Amino acid sequence: MIRAFFGIDQQPFSRENITLLKQQQEVYDTLKVHSQQGGLCLLMGDAGTGKTIIKEAVKHNADKRMIVVSVSRTMHTYKNTLKILCSAFSIEDEGAHFKCEKRLIDEALALNRQGKMLITIIDEAHLMDMDTMRKLRLMFEEFPKNHNIILIGQPCLLANMSLKVNDDIKSRITYSTTMKKLNSDDMEQFILDQLDKVALGHNTFTQNALSLIVRSAYGILRRVRNLCISCLLEAVRDRKKTIDIDIVNRVLIQPHWRNEYDMQNN
16 A cells, blocks of 8 residues: 555565664674574564564575574473474474474584584573573584574563573573664664665655654664554555654554553653
8 A cells, every 4th residue: 555655666664675774783793603603692672672673684694504493482381392493494393302302403413514504593582481491402502513592582581591590501692782772863764764775755754754753762663663654554544645743643642652652751
């Protein structure tokens, strides 16, 4: 609907069409180095701060020598988590958990013999039971030494690992970082870059509308993306090619945006 009305070929603000910002690029570059050497990396941040964008960049930019396996269903027992990993590796997941472990280890070693580098990404890792994570850690010890594990989650992930009982996991971390909220200039640049990618003019949003969107997103990338898409949809409904402050305000009075605004100002 947005593409047809604005006469563009690509969906604006698509997750598949996002260029990494400077701080995201730095994190991505570091993860890439660790992926070549092997390790245990932690990528943390509040919801909507851009962790998924970096994960997608790792997946989409992998070359022929790099195999990236990603799982995000982390609220499972250890056995079911193994089955999810087997499915991600495209290998059989039947049988007892130790058989699944053996097949996973054999597949990782086989890929290593082929000269492949292996990255396993576990998203929403803060939801995973620490006992399950510990069992996974023991299994990954049998993987090739250049295997890199990237755990993605909210900041409480590191807090859980900081407990004395979890020292065996924390002591193996080779890199960790926390994604911060964006400043206003970066937020505005993100919007303009996305307009450029789909060949929409910067005047699609008036300066007042752009400033209000940036202020209302509170530095959260997902909020600014959702706000812009909602404003574009509202503009289509109004049959307007320019988004002004009235359209943005009409979006912001919706209950879910209103509640977030109220919470920020309590």
